[in-house]
Amino acid sequence: MEPLLKLDASACTSCFTCVRTCPVKAIHIKEGETIPFIVHQQCIGCGSCVTDCNSGAIAYRSSVDDAKALFNSGERTAVIVSPGISAEFHDISDYRKFVTMIRSLGATLVNEVSFAVDLIAYKYINLFNDFKGRYYITSNDPVVVAFITKYRPNLISNLTPVVSPMIAMTRIVRKIHGPDIRVVYVGPEIATKEEALQFDGGSRVDVVLTFQELRTLFIEYKIDESNLEYSDFDPPLSYKGSLYPLRNGLVQAGDIDENALTTNVLSVEGKMEMMEAINEFEKYISVIQRHFCITSGNALAGPGMTWHGNRQLKENQVINYVNKRLQNFFRIEWYNDLQRFMNLDLSREFVADDQRLPEPPTEKVREVLVQLGKNKEQYSGCQECGYASCLDLAKDIARGITIPQMCFSYTLRNKISFDESVRTLNEKLAQSRRALRDSQEKAKVVKESAIQASELTNAMLEKLRAGVVIVDNMLKIVKANSVFATILGEDALEIGEVIPGLVGADLKKLIPVGFINLFSYVMSENESIENxxxxxxxxxxxxxxxxxxxxxxxxxxxxxxxxxEVQRVEVINRIGEVIERNLGMVQKIGFLLGEGATDIERMLNSIIEFYKGEPKK
Ligand code: SF4
Ligand code: SF4
Structure with missing residues (x-):
């Protein structure tokens, strides 16, 4: 059997409405993921996620094919209809047309579940009036039963040990028409689809259809009231049980005292109200001292209905329908039917299916609360996350079944700080861009200066009368002036015409090995060789x-x-050196030769003067 609910990830818009709306938090969302998932065993079948998901991403298990197969099988089939028909089928002019439409599907019998409501209401009255110290919570709504068996198993003994109207009507139909008759239930809820799986034998419901699914069948089989005649429900007919969809419908059906001053029953309706009421029952029943008649509210707003909202209109529809039905009501007949089935076994037992999660470590919860920015005074919170308090949200975050982003203020704060980070980042980016532009400007200036310096150096090198060459460690020429090329001869001059400055030329191919060795020596030893x-x-x-x-x-x-010019300077330098080096020796010779030495010095100096005085060529 497929699970009751299916979440279509491709249709999900990650709005997390379902996570918020689920009263028992059976829809989890993992950190870092965007699509929630349903934990089916924790679900109580309330259907809020189905009705609240605007994307239609959550659907319930369809029973349309099962119904078609059953109607086509030719087996005797009783369709038992929830009293909510008056709220759903406001577009069908008369309920008797509606009954004929169901017969047209292939149903042998069409019964009201309202009669079972009448019967159950009297069972409740007997139970409440025969008070033996135990207060009860009514068990007619499968959502309430699922909540207590899964989340308050300690209250199981306080559930009225009576079957729901659907199961009670099934037993009645089988009691009248035999065990082989097949039963199809039609109603506004989806929890009944799960409830039906818990019963077999005389309580077996073969197919559970929602009102939506019934409409699908009418359309598929082209069944329209316009060409059909009236027919009434098959007996037994109900009395006030048709008021069942109203908040206090069950109480009214049983004529249970509703006077606030004297009643011993409190009526509660709604999913959140149901949970709060059960919590209060658990804590304060010894003070409250009343039975609790609780419904989830699905009888008028269940996920199996085709239209939602308009509660007052729906209630009005129900009341009008009941009034119309009662125009042909035969109290004695009804009373006899009631007496006939009063002793029918409508009892049931409940089995705990504890789905409560263990408490997370206190330290971890505290860390989460700090992360959410909550202090003790703020624990009650805004409840926008779908939790009753910040503490409850923090516990589920600590359990790893939901995410901090469910907290509105946390998300808002993060969004603001994210925006702030983006703004700071943008500012930094702008600063970096400005710095980059400045350094590009500076680099341009430096480059231009370098070009100028290089041009200046080149010009200076070209002005020198000596040959200049600069080489890298591979003895490739980095720069050389034209004098250098001229000194090397024709080959170098030709290369210089093609490659200005001989840049990149291999020095090894331009000068002899002995000369190359001098460069290699200087490069490896880091020592100069001079002159x-x-x-x-x-x-x-x-x-x-x-x-x-x-x-x-x-x-x-x-x-x-x-x-x-080199010769002249060199002669001057070298003669100067000779004079320096040999002056002492000349003086000694002069001492030995007398005046002769002075003449030699005078002669050498005259040579120097001669060269110094020679005009430049
Ligand atoms: S409500 Fe629907 S669309 Fe939004 S997260 Fe749930 S499944 Fe997805
Ligand atoms: S049906 Fe109700 S309990 Fe189940 S997942 Fe949906 S909202 Fe939760």
Missing amino acids: RDIKIGEHLLNVSIFPIVKGKIAGGIIRDMRAP
Whole structure:
């Protein structure tokens, strides 16, 4: 058997209305997930999730095919109809047309469940009046029964040990028409579909249809009141049991005293009211000292109805229907029927199906409350989350069956802080953009300065009369001036025309091995070589090589000693050196040779002066 409810994830819009509306929190939502899920064994079949899900993502188990199969089987079938028909089928002009429409489906008998309500009401009166110290909660509504067996199993003995109107009517029909007759129940609730599964034998309900499903069958079989005649319900007929859908319908059916000053029964209607009333029964029954007649309110607003709301209109429909029915009411006949079935066994037992969850650790609950931003004074809360208090919500979050986002103020705060973070982030982003723009500007200026500096360096290098070359650790030329290319000769000049500054050229291919070794030495040892004379072909070169970046860049200054300006300066320098180095020796020789030494010095100085005085070419 399929579960009672099915949640279609593809239709779900993650609004979590169902999570909020479920009175027993049987719909869970896990942290980080967006689609809730139904824990079927915890469900009490109230149907709130079905009616409140605007996306239609939650549907109940259909029994339409089962009904069709039964009607087509040719077996004798009794359709027993909940008194809620008057509220649902306001569009059918006369209830007797409605009865004929059901017969047209293939039903052998059409009975009112209202007669069973009359009977049960009298069972209740007897129970209440034969007070033996135990107060009762009525058990006619399967939602109330499911709530107590699953969530207040300690109150099972306070449930009236009487079957619901659906089961009572099934027993009556079988009592009259034999055990083989098949039974189809039609009503506004869906909890009856689950209730029916708990009974077999004479209490077996073969198919449970909702009013919605009955309408589906009418449409499918093209059954319309316009071409049908009247027919009445099959006996036994009811009296005030047709008032059952009203809040105090059961009480009225049994003529139970409703005078506030004298009654021993309190009437309660609604899902939340049901839970509150049962809580109060549990705590204060010794003070209240009254029986509780509780219904979930589904008799007029169940998930199996096709239209919701308009409660006053529906109540009015019910009252009008009952008045109309009573126009042809034969009290003696009804009374005889009542007496006939008064001794029918309508008893039942209830079995606990405890679905209460263990209490979560106190520490964990406290942490959740802090996370939600709640202090002790705020525990009662706004109840927008669907919980009676912040504490209850915190407990379920601690149990891992719901999420903090169910708390409106928490979500709002997070949204505000999220917006704040986004705003801060945007500001930071704008700042970063501004900083990036500034550094791009600076980089541009630096780049332009570097270009200028490079151009200046190049110009300066070109102005030098010595050859200059800068190489990397692979001895590839990083920069060289044109004098350097000129010193190296034709090949280098040709390369220089194609690659200005010989950038990237391999020095090893341009100068002899001995010269290369000097560069390799400087690069590896990080030591300068100064004023080394080397000969390349006809050229006598004076070379100084020095490290620029240790192990990575080295530079060389090469002077062609044949160049006249170099010759002149070099002669001056070298003669100066000779004079310096040999002055002492000359003085000694002068001492030995007398005046001759002075003449030598004078002669050398005159050579220097001569070169200094020679005009530049
Ligand atoms: S109420 Fe419907 S749409 Fe919203 S979360 Fe529940 S199943 Fe999804
Ligand atoms: S039918 Fe009622 S109890 Fe069951 S999941 Fe839906 S809202 Fe919850």
